[in-house]
Every structure is written in structure tokens, then in C-alpha cells.
Amino acid sequence: MSGLSTFRVDPRSGVGIAAQIRTRIAFLIADGELAPGDRLPPVRDLARQLGVNVNTVRSAYAKLDADGLVRTRHGVGTVVLATGVESPHTGALPLGVNTVAVLVGGLNPFYLSLLRGVEDVAAEQGTLVLVTDTRDSPTLAEAMIRRLIARGVDGIVAVSVGGIGTNAGAPPIVYVDQPDRTGHVLLFDGHGAGYAATRHLREHGHERIGIVTAPLSWPNVREVYEGYVQAVGEADGRLVAEVDEFTVDAGRAGLERLLELPDPPSAVFAAGETLALGVLHEAKSRGIDVPADLAITGYTDSPAAALVEPPLTMVSVPAREIGIQAMQTLAELIRGKKLRTRRKVLDVELVLRESCGSH
Structure with missing residues (x-):
């Protein structure tokens, strides 16, 4: 379980500690480093390793449980569940749930708001969302894409991620904040x-x-x-x-x-x-x-x-709104709907406060 033993949280990232823990574990499951049947570290042990409150780790585990990635049982601990993926892009999870991956350039408050928009739509449709932080590394992004394709995710939302080339067998992809892309692209101005x-x-x-x-x-x-x-x-x-x-x-x-x-x-x-x-x-x-x-x-x-x-x-x-639109577009593509490729630019707004000296 080396992926967790070397993991560290960043209290200055602006992203909640529980969200960072949940994101890391979800990625390790998607990547296959945490396999079905593997046990996560006891809550107290992981909290001690990361230097965080035990309730923070409990919160992360509870969200992973709600997402259907793990199951916590008294006396047994928290165990990784089987995803049941049979072949790429079939969505063959236990209850017919599709799985989508969201690749982000890094964990910060901007991405957190966008992810809420994605998850709002995903929750309505019973879709499981896996979040992967590429740490602004094109090389890591390309490697993650290959691994996600191998794991059989049904679709990908790629947010501010460089290094993604053309990959054979790739599922539908919606690009966000990537003006150099073609296909289904959503941009800020x-x-x-x-x-x-x-x-x-x-x-x-x-x-x-x-x-x-x-x-x-x-x-x-x-x-x-x-x-x-x-x-x-x-x-x-x-x-x-x-x-x-x-x-x-x-x-x-x-x-x-x-x-x-x-x-x-x-x-x-x-x-x-x-x-x-x-x-x-x-x-x-x-x-x-x-x-x-x-x-x-x-x-x-x-x-x-x-x-x-x-x-x-x-x-x-409008980070949350672009997340909503990206997930709505991806859901239609996963269902097999033929959509014309589009390039949509969302408006931005200057919010005046005190740091500029004019408010």
C-alpha cells in the first residue's frame, strides 16, 4: 500500500483535508494499487500518519463508502469493494452504475467548486466519480489516461490538463479550460x-x-x-x-x-x-x-x-456551472447520443473588493 504510505496532505491547498484523503484513495482504487478485498489502514493509524484528526479520516472513509468504493464493517475494518468492470466503457458496476474520471491539474479551491458541479449531475444519474490530481504534470496526465482506459472508465472530464494525446480505445472525453483542444470543449473567457x-x-x-x-x-x-x-x-x-x-x-x-x-x-x-x-x-x-x-x-x-x-x-x-455542463455533455456521450462537437466559452465577472483600492 505504498501509495498511501507516502501520501501527505497539504493544509494550505484550500481543499479540505478529508477531500484530499478521499481523492487519493479513490485514485489508488481506480489505478488498481488498492485491489478488491484490500483493507484500508485503521482510521487512527492513518490519522496519526497524516497528522490529522481521526474524525477527518472517518469523514473521508464515509464518503468513499457512500460512493460504493469501500465498505466499513465493525470488527472487519474498511475494505475495498470490487468494481465489477467487465470490459471498457460498459459501465458494468454492480448496480449498472457508470464510472467517470475527472482529471484536474491540481487540488485547489477552483477545482473543488468545479468538482461539486460534476458530482451534482453525477449523483442525479447514479454515476461514480473518480478524481485524479495530475499535479500539473503532462507526463503524469498521459500515464493516468492510459491507466484509466485500462481500468475501463466510461468517460473522462479533463480539466486544465496537458499531455493528453490520442489514445486508442479511449472513452468519450470532455475538455475543460483547454483552449488548444478540439472536440467537446468548455472554456472560460x-x-x-x-x-x-x-x-x-x-x-x-x-x-x-x-x-x-x-x-x-x-x-x-x-x-x-x-x-x-x-x-x-x-x-x-x-x-x-x-x-x-x-x-x-x-x-x-x-x-x-x-x-x-x-x-x-x-x-x-x-x-x-x-x-x-x-x-x-x-x-x-x-x-x-x-x-x-x-x-x-x-x-x-x-x-x-x-x-x-x-x-x-x-x-x-463559473466553475460549478462549467462542471455541471461538462458532466451533462459527458453523460449524453456515454449514453451514445451523437453530439456535434462544440467549443463553448463561459463569461467571467470582475468582483470588486478592497485589494485594488477602488472599493
Whole structure:
């Protein structure tokens, strides 16, 4: 059970600890590392290993039980159930339940909201949802796709995941937030988001506006960056802090880089919520007054952005709605409905709070 023995939770990811545990175990079951009949570690043992409350582990186990992946029996423990998959894409679970996999680039509040939309539709249809975190690794994403095909999942929702090529025998796939894809694709208006967040800062007198962004080689990130460029008129490469991932620590590192400039920016657009939280934390740790000395806007949104001090001005995306639409589309494809391929772009909205100095 090496997949659990090396597992660690991330309390700063913005995703509940119980959800992280449940997601990891569900993946290990889908991947075959946890086989039918295997026992999960006792609740107290796993809680001690992860350094979390026993009730958190109980909650994760209870959700896995409700999903039909495990069964907990007094005196026996928590045992992995057989999925009953007979052949690819037949949905041959014990009660005729289809299984779909959701691949996400990483676990953060944005994905959590999207997953709720997917699971809302899946629950109505009795569909089992397995969630796989690809950790923003194209190589890992491709490997996961192959394994999921081998396990016979009925469909896949791929969210902000690179590295997925054409795989023989693949089930229906709906792509989310991947502008470089063809087929069934649902997108946010990333260009509009980058433009709106940056244009708002310009309208309030800021001329030197920096950006903290994930790798510009990622197509969804590039669109947001191009919106930023349109708003500033001409990008100054010194004001572009490109970081490796969407994390709070990466956001802090990005702002640190911008503040080292001889003429640092008076405002920063962070092209991701966790990046924006990192920018804010770094600014406050240095005694910088936000927004008096540094205005901040960000992209995507969640309750966390409204709870920090000062609350962050963000471009909000309809994450739950896109999850609903992705699952609805996938369900129709699984049922064999012939759908015309489409490329749908969902609108975004600038939510004004205090971090930009205009609210």
C-alpha cells in the first residue's frame, strides 16, 4: 500500500483535508494499487500518519463508502469493494452504475467548486466519480489516461490538463479550460479575464502593472496573459514573473521577484487565485500596505479570496456551472447520443473588493 504510505496532505491547498484523503484513495482504487478485498489502514493509524484528526479520516472513509468504493464493517475494518468492470466503457458496476474520471491539474479551491458541479449531475444519474490530481504534470496526465482506459472508465472530464494525446480505445472525453483542444470543449473567457483585471488597475491610475503567472507555455494561461498584454498596451518583460505552478508559495516568489526591480510595479495582477493569495501574503510579510502601496487583482475566485485582509478583487469564473455542463455533455456521450462537437466559452465577472483600492 505504498501509495498511501507516502501520501501527505497539504493544509494550505484550500481543499479540505478529508477531500484530499478521499481523492487519493479513490485514485489508488481506480489505478488498481488498492485491489478488491484490500483493507484500508485503521482510521487512527492513518490519522496519526497524516497528522490529522481521526474524525477527518472517518469523514473521508464515509464518503468513499457512500460512493460504493469501500465498505466499513465493525470488527472487519474498511475494505475495498470490487468494481465489477467487465470490459471498457460498459459501465458494468454492480448496480449498472457508470464510472467517470475527472482529471484536474491540481487540488485547489477552483477545482473543488468545479468538482461539486460534476458530482451534482453525477449523483442525479447514479454515476461514480473518480478524481485524479495530475499535479500539473503532462507526463503524469498521459500515464493516468492510459491507466484509466485500462481500468475501463466510461468517460473522462479533463480539466486544465496537458499531455493528453490520442489514445486508442479511449472513452468519450470532455475538455475543460483547454483552449488548444478540439472536440467537446468548455472554456472560460481567459483573455477577457486578464484584460478586465488589468484594465481595472489602469483605470485607477496604475501604469506599472506586474503579472505573476504560471508557465506561459500552458495554453489556458497564455490566453489570460494575452488579455493582460492588451490592457497594458505593451508588455514589459521585467514586469512578468513566470512561476512553475499554481501555489501560494509560487505567488510569494513571484512578487518577491517583482519587488527586486529598481522600479517595482505599483499594482500586480495574479493569474490564479492561489497566486493572488501568495502575492498578498508576501506583501503583508514585508509590511507593504495593500492597496495603498500595492494594488492586487487576481483570476478565479472562491470564498477564501473574500476572507483574507484585505479581501481580494478577483475575476470570478463559473466553475460549478462549467462542471455541471461538462458532466451533462459527458453523460449524453456515454449514453451514445451523437453530439456535434462544440467549443463553448463561459463569461467571467470582475468582483470588486478592497485589494485594488477602488472599493
